[in-house]
Amino acid sequence: MVHGERMSMVLWEVEPLAEVPFHTHEHEQIGVCLEGTFVFRLGEEEQEMGPGDMVVIPSHIPHGGYARSACTFLDVFSPARHEYG
Numbered sequence: 001m002v003h004g005e006r007m008s009m010v011l012w013e014v015e016p017l018a019e020v021p022f023h024t025h026e027h028e029q030i031g032v033c034l035e036g037t038f039v040f041r042l043g044e045e046e047q048e049m050g051p052g053d054m055v056v057i058p059s060h061i062p063h064g065g066y067a068r069s070a071c072t073f074l075d076v077f078s079p080a081r082h083e084y085g
Contacts, residue, residue: 008080014070016067026079028058029075033050033071034073036051
């Protein structure tokens with residue numbers, strides 16, 4: 001991960017069938033699936049994401065999902081997520 005003054009970028013390696021619990025946060029988030037297949041839920045909508053698929057998550061909107069296979073995901077957050085180290 002890397003942090004700027006007002007944004008963070010995080011590369012995630014996700015195990016098959018790993019779940020990201022439904023949650024919210026103040027940060028705007030843009031995610032890109034680089035490898036694998038991930039079932040993503042944003043509010044009431046669900047979509048299957050594969051390599052090259054992107055999602056924009058506004059602040060305070062519930063989201064989560066699970067990996068159908070091993071996945072690599074790139075997320076960008078604004079403001080910065082300094083709690084990630």
